[in-house]
Amino acid sequence: MEITRMSVDRIAAFLASGNVTPEIIEEIKADKRSTVARLIESWQRRRKDLDKENERLKLLFEYERGFQQKGYHLIAGVDEAGRGPLAGPVVTAAVILPLDCKLNGINDSKKLSAKQRENLFRAISDTALAVCYTEVDVETIDKFNIYQATILGMYQSLRDLQVEPDAVLIDAVPLRKLAIPNLSIIKGDALSASIAAASIVAKVKRDRLMDELDKEYPQYGFSRHKGYGTKEHIDALKKYGPCPVHRRSFAPIKTWGTLFDED
Numbered sequence: 001m002e003i004t005r006m007s008v009d010r011i012a013a014f015l016a017s018g019n020v021t022p023e024i025i026e027e028i029k030a031d032k033r034s035t036v037a038r039l040i041e042s043w044q045r046r047r048k049d050l051d052k053e054n055e056r057l058k059l060l061f062e063y064e065r066g067f068q069q070k071g072y073h074l075i076a077g078v079d080e081a082g083r084g085p086l087a088g089p090v091v092t093a094a095v096i097l098p099l100d101c102k103l104n105g106i107n108d109s110k111k112l113s114a115k116q117r118e119n120l121f122r123a124i125s126d127t128a129l130a131v132c133y134t135e136v137d138v139e140t141i142d143k144f145n146i147y148q149a150t151i152l153g154m155y156q157s158l159r160d161l162q163v164e165p166d167a168v169l170i171d172a173v174p175l176r177k178l179a180i181p182n183l184s185i186i187k188g189d190a191l192s193a194s195i196a197a198a199s200i201v202a203k204v205k206r207d208r209l210m211d212e213l214d215k216e217y218p219q220y221g222f223s224r225h226k227g228y229g230t231k232e233h234i235d236a237l238k239k240y241g242p243c244p245v246h247r248r249s250f251a252p253i254k255t256w257g258t259l260f261d262e263d
Contacts, residue, residue: 003030008033008039016240019140034259057102060162060191061192062191062192063169063188063194064099064169064193072166072181074096074129074164074167075099075166075223076094076158076167076169076194077094077096077197078093078169079092079188079202080154080173080199081203081206082205082226085226085229086115086248087245087246088222089206090146091200091203092150092153092198093134094160095124095131095132096128096131096163096194097253102240105192106196106197106200106250107118108189108195108196109202110190117204121200121201125258126201128197130162135209136149138247142248146249146250147173150173158219166181170195170262171188171189172186172187172188173200174184217243217245219236221233227253234252
């Protein structure tokens, strides 16, 4: 290949195609044009970043591979979003990913921007063998407490999966009533691809629900803080009192007692 006779644009397109060998890379490196030198430097940085991402993704499937080595292939990841807010539901999700899938950028939903979560949500929906989410309402949270409400939601998400899993990976919360092999992992959304996928689905679904509640109760700013106890939210609560989607069992609403009780 006559690299020196190729235009810079053609070399750039050739590098972008990914169809390059070490020998061709050495030829390009030998090109004396400064623009070509910058192209190869940029290509090498991208390759390094890609290799790093591939290694990260490989590590994210270690728990799934552990189950696979024991003969399990339909492994569901389970997580939740919204345990801490003062308002709105807690949302749980269960996702079964193909064990050979590659979802670049997948991570704990808390480490991603809203745009990244939305993009990954679409990728997960297109790639996953099964996806399910469950909305656990405020009444259930106040009746049972947020921990028990989360567990109820996780069981429901697993039951409603279109494909029945043969093993389950769970973020932090133990699901002791499961009749199939399962493992609860502390900070699992950062350690397991399946749990990370579930965390993204749960977060995106809950954020969308809070955006809808913002239209119904615009005075609280739900679309901005998603129900968490920000200063804006607390100030709105002091001014307007709680609405039907506020968690009456949560402080400070609970500690205010009957001050805001509705007729």
